[in-house]
Amino acid sequence: MSIYQLTVNKKKHRVDVDSDTPLLWVIRDVIGYTGTKFGCGMGFCGACTVLLNGSPIRSCSTPVSTLKPTDKITTIEGLSEKATHPVQEAWVEAQVPQCGYCQSGQILAASALLASNPNPSDEDIDTAMAGNICRCGTYTRMRQAIHSAAKKIQSTKKS
Amino acid sequence: MKTSTSRRDFLRISTTSAFVLALGFSSDSKGKLLKKVSTTGVQINPYININEAGKVTLFNPRPDMGQGTYQILPMLLAEELDIPLEQVEIQMTDGSDRFGSQLSGGSSSVRTRWIPLRTAGATVREMLVQAAANRWKISMNDCSTKDGFVINKLSQAKLSYGELVEEASHLPVPTKPKLKSFAEFTQLGKPSMRPDVPAKVDGTAIFGMDVQLPGMLYASIVHSPTIYGKVQSYDATKAMAVKGVRFVLKTERVFFHGPYSDSGGFDQKLRGKAEAIAVVSESYWSALKAKKLIQVSWNALGFGETATEQYFNQAKAAALHEGNEYKDAKVGDFAKALQLSDYKVQGTYQTPFMSHAPMEPCNATVFVQGDQVEVWAPIQGPDGLVNDLATYLGVKRENIKINVTFMGGAFGRKAVFDFVMQAANLSKQVNAPVKVIWTREDDIQQGPYRPGMISAMQGGLDKDGNVLAFEHRLNGASIMASIFKADMRNNPDPWAGEGINLEDSPYAFPARRNSFNWIDPQMPVLWWRSVYASTNVFAQESFMDELAAEVEKDPLDLRLHLLRDSPKFVAVLNKLAEISDYRAKRKQGVSIGIAIARSFASIVAHAIVVEKQKAGVKIKHVYSVIDCGFPLNPDNIKAQVESNIVYGLSAAVCNQITRTHGKTDQSNFHEYTVLRQGEIPASTIFVMPSQEEPGGVGEPGLPPIAPALCNAVFLATGKRVRTLPFDLSSI
Ligand code: FES
Ligand code: FES
Numbered sequence: 001m002s003i004y005q006l007t008v009n010k011k012k013h014r015v016d017v018d019s020d021t022p023l024l025w026v027i028r029d030v031i032g033y034t035g036t037k038f039g040c041g042m043g044f045c046g047a048c049t050v051l052l053n054g055s056p057i058r059s060c061s062t063p064v065s066t067l068k069p070t071d072k073i074t075t076i077e078g079l080s081e082k083a084t085h086p087v088q089e090a091w092v093e094a095q096v097p098q099c100g101y102c103q104s105g106q107i108l109a110a111s112a113l114l115a116s117n118p119n120p121s122d123e124d125i126d127t128a129m130a131g132n133i134c135r136c137g138t139y140t141r142m143r144q145a146i147h148s149a150a151k152k153i154q155s156t157k158k159s
Numbered sequence: 160m161k162t163s164t165s166r167r168d169f170l171r172i173s174t175t176s177a178f179v180l181a182l183g184f185s186s187d188s189k190g191k192l193l194k195k196v197s198t199t200g201v202q203i204n205p206y207i208n209i210n211e212a213g214k215v216t217l218f219n220p221r222p223d224m225g226q227g228t229y230q231i232l233p234m235l236l237a238e239e240l241d242i243p244l245e246q247v248e249i250q251m252t253d254g255s256d257r258f259g260s261q262l263s264g265g266s267s268s269v270r271t272r273w274i275p276l277r278t279a280g281a282t283v284r285e286m287l288v289q290a291a292a293n294r295w296k297i298s299m300n301d302c303s304t305k306d307g308f309v310i311n312k313l314s315q316a317k318l319s320y321g322e323l324v325e326e327a328s329h330l331p332v333p334t335k336p337k338l339k340s341f342a343e344f345t346q347l348g349k350p351s352m353r354p355d356v357p358a359k360v361d362g363t364a365i366f367g368m369d370v371q372l373p374g375m376l377y378a379s380i381v382h383s384p385t386i387y388g389k390v391q392s393y394d395a396t397k398a399m400a401v402k403g404v405r406f407v408l409k410t411e412r413v414f415f416h417g418p419y420s421d422s423g424g425f426d427q428k429l430r431g432k433a434e435a436i437a438v439v440s441e442s443y444w445s446a447l448k449a450k451k452l453i454q455v456s457w458n459a460l461g462f463g464e465t466a467t468e469q470y471f472n473q474a475k476a477a478a479l480h481e482g483n484e485y486k487d488a489k490v491g492d493f494a495k496a497l498q499l500s501d502y503k504v505q506g507t508y509q510t511p512f513m514s515h516a517p518m519e520p521c522n523a524t525v526f527v528q529g530d531q532v533e534v535w536a537p538i539q540g541p542d543g544l545v546n547d548l549a550t551y552l553g554v555k556r557e558n559i560k561i562n563v564t565f566m567g568g569a570f571g572r573k574a575v576f577d578f579v580m581q582a583a584n585l586s587k588q589v590n591a592p593v594k595v596i597w598t599r600e601d602d603i604q605q606g607p608y609r610p611g612m613i614s615a616m617q618g619g620l621d622k623d624g625n626v627l628a629f630e631h632r633l634n635g636a637s638i639m640a641s642i643f644k645a646d647m648r649n650n651p652d653p654w655a656g657e658g659i660n661l662e663d664s665p666y667a668f669p670a671r672r673n674s675f676n677w678i679d680p681q682m683p684v685l686w687w688r689s690v691y692a693s694t695n696v697f698a699q700e701s702f703m704d705e706l707a708a709e710v711e712k713d714p715l716d717l718r719l720h721l722l723r724d725s726p727k728f729v730a731v732l733n734k735l736a737e738i739s740d741y742r743a744k745r746k747q748g749v750s751i752g753i754a755i756a757r758s759f760a761s762i763v764a765h766a767i768v769v770e771k772q773k774a775g776v777k778i779k780h781v782y783s784v785i786d787c788g789f790p791l792n793p794d795n796i797k798a799q800v801e802s803n804i805v806y807g808l809s810a811a812v813c814n815q816i817t818r819t820h821g822k823t824d825q826s827n828f829h830e831y832t833v834l835r836q837g838e839i840p841a842s843t844i845f846v847m848p849s850q851e852e853p854g855g856v857g858e859p860g861l862p863p864i865a866p867a868l869c870n871a872v873f874l875a876t877g878k879r880v881r882t883l884p885f886d887l888s889s890i
Contacts, residue, residue: 001402017442017444018402018444018445018448020448021442021444022444025442025443025444028369029371029377029442029443029444030442032371033362034362034365034368034369034371035361035362035363036362037366037368037518037519037567038368038520038596039518039519039520039599040599040827040828041447041598041599042599042827042828042829044827044828044829045518045599045828047518075362076360076361076362077361077362077363079361082361083357083360083361088360088361091356091360092352092356092357092360095352095353095356095794095795095798096356096360097225097355097356097359097360098225098226098227098798098802099223099224099225099517099518099519099565099566099567099568099569100225100355100356100358100359100364100366100565100567101366101517101518101519101567101568102518102567103359103360104362107360123837125836125837126836126837127837129835129836129837130835130836130837131835132835132836133518133828133833133835134518134805135516135517135518135568135570135806135833136225136518136568136802136805136806137801137802137803137804137805137806137834137839138798138801138802139805139834139835139836139839140801140839140841140842141798141801142836143836
């Protein structure tokens with residue numbers, strides 16, 4: 001076991017874990033943010049998606065030893081105060097989640113897409129979201145919600 | 160509370176009224192339903208708790224796997240109680256008897272609770288009104304209710320439910336509370352926001368996977384690769400050396416309901432349970448790492464050479480002979496009618512074994528302390544789990560407490576509790592709370608699976624293109640035999656005929672015969688979203704188009720003619736034709752295919768437009784019409800149809816479970832592929848208005864999706880798909 005320093009949701013954490021421990025289990029079982037989910041453990045499903053310096057990564061396949069203390073890790077709990085991120089608001093308006101299990105990962109992936117591409121086309125959405133499986137099949141609503149979040153972001157920028 | 164009442168009594172009572180049900184379980188023989196559950200609340204009825212500050216807690220007796228019961232069942236109570244759902248707190252029931260059946264399955268939640276829960280709400284409302292009328296010394300008719308208050312219509316004075324509940328609880332229970340008419344509903348019947356959604360966008364919703372207890376240990380399981388099996392020997396030295404690992408020990412996996420003996424019932428030798436090895440550790444990651452270091456030598460108990468290919472060959476051989484006949488589908492003399500037909504058509508269809516693969520793999524946290532048991536788990540039925548655990552652990556039912564969490568999907572998988580029993584077994588052995596987490600590989604490789612089926616179809620037509628005879632031979636595994644060890648060698652599995660019996664499929668064939676040949680799957684099989692309707696309807700609705708093609712009839716016209724005496728089916732088909740512009744002329748290579756089915760008391764029809772590509776076909780659009788009776792939350796009904804389209808298409812064009820040498824060939828989402836963003840066609844969904852009792856919603860959208868697609872593919876390419884899954888890009 002070794003000590004690692006991590007910055008998760010703007011807070012610094014010192015964790016004592018094996019160097020090969022995936023970030024997923026550190027976030028969930030050591031730090032206690034359980035919004036990040038385990039779905040496949042192999043990088044196939046995206047349920048474990050978190051943001052690393054703003055980009056989506058699969059935390060199940062990211063050993064804790066590969067992270068620097070200055071890396072900014074964002075989980076669903078840290079995406080916004082009180083679920084006020086435009087993507088989260090659009091998700092509620094479109095009533096996207098069904099079981100909800102994949103949704104933390106979906107929302108983080110969508111927020112990263114909009115941060116780098118404020119007006120994504122359908123093809124951009126397909127590419128950016130292809131790594132995130134939803135067994136409940138909420139894909140159509142997610143697409144609508146991403147478009148409406150994009151509009152929201154643009155209109156707040158203008159005003 | 161009496162707990163001695165047998166389940167059978169209970170079920171009989173509960174079908175008449177939830178209130179009688181509550182009476183039956185009240186300790187007070189005078190029929191007063193008051194039961195103080197805490198110092199802060201009064202429970203007039205098992206499902207409703209009101210405290211003096213006016214806080215209302217409603218109990219939801221059907222676990223939520225994404226289908227929306229968390230909203231809609233409490234709303235049945237809230238509607239009649241006259242309180243907005245936003246003002247109440249929702250709690251899950253814990254499996255105890257007073258809540259009746261608590262299994263989410265068979266799209267039955269609303270159908271079976273529609274009257275009982277509304278009656279419970281209306282009863283409590285009437286008692287609150289009576290209490291207010293007594294205080295004001297006016298007639299109940301001069302009172303109304305709104306938003307958690309009783310209003311004096313004469314003086315406009317108001318009393319909150321909280322102020323009245325104590326008094327109300329001493330009043331006699333009205334025997335015939337008045338239920339609202341559809342027109343009086345203020346919450347049901349319009350699109351509404353689900354109360355669980357906010358917690359599912361900010362990460363605070365608690366799934367089974369998220370349960371954390373002080374002193375909890377994590378367990379990872381090494382299962383028998385052949386599913387059934389016994390441990391011959393194992394070496395745990397390397398695993399025990401992993402930091403954090405506390406125990407490596409033998410555990411087991413019980414299959415379905417007790418008795419959990421090695422030989423449970425007919426021809427199910429050695430299938431009551433399988434042995435397994437568990438790593439119990441301080442962290443899940445160390446448990447996972449250690450799991451890979453364990454060497455186990457297995458006794459496959461004779462299952463080492465089983466294969467799905469062999470199973471399908473057996474089923475195809477069986478299909479050559481008529482099986483045990485279904486009475487609920489029998490019309491006329493099939494053999495004679497076929498003989499008299501001018502044209503005879505045959506087709507054999509194959510549907511694969513399927514894994515449910517819910518997004519959240521099976522997991523459970525259990526703490527066994529002496530004869531007290533507490534469970535936190537994502538499961539479809541806490542009452543069934545109480546029964547199973549009581550038998551398995553030999554403890555009293557009332558000593559078992561179930562905390563139902565949100566489920567990250569289930570689709571039938573979490574209606575059986577093998578993974579919970581594993582956690583119980585381990586907690587008992589190590590004397591600590593234990594959280595068992597199955598890996599995705601466990602999930603996909605261990606089953607239980609939807610049975611793969613062979614449907615052998617035969618039809619006869621006359622010169623004018625009228626269908627004279629129609630036969631469907633089902634050949635395959637019986638879920639009833641798998642779960643309840645029922646003998647299906649000489650009986651048609653009564654569950655397996657769903658979707659194609661006369662009630663579900665009222666095609667006016669002059670002669671019809673459905674029959675069933677049981678084939679031993681040599682693996683555990685289980686309900687999978689829409690169950691046998693998914694396999695049956697694929698064959699039936701594809702074959703309907705084969706008959707239409709044989710006599711060059713339009714597939715829609717053929718169905719409309721055969722369903723002419725079933726106005727609801729006709730209305731759904733006509734609406735589908737309208738929204739899909741079915742009769743429009745489409746350009747070369749673009750075709751529209753349809754299918755219709757009734758399952759779980761609702762009718763769904765899909766039309767799919769496909770376009771032929773240089774290689775394969777592309778799905779352009781899906782049109783759907785659902786008649787599920789009075790639509791309680793039309794937006795959620797649409798969401799469930801969307802969900803069924805995706806789940807059903809994944810099963811049609813992506814995934815399947817195959818097994819060779821006793822082992823499952825697929826292991827994770829790279830081999831058991833599912834549709835992703837970008838592979839989903841656009842859809843248009845219409846919910847039929849209706850004033851009839853609500854039907855099921857979680858499953859009926861699935862059965863007609865694959866045949867609608869394959870019918871469209873046939874019209875576009877001339878190729879008839881009779882085996883699922885198929886490859887869209889190369890057909
Ligand atoms: S759990 Fe990480 S990608 Fe599936
Ligand atoms: S909402 Fe259930 S898996 Fe996506």
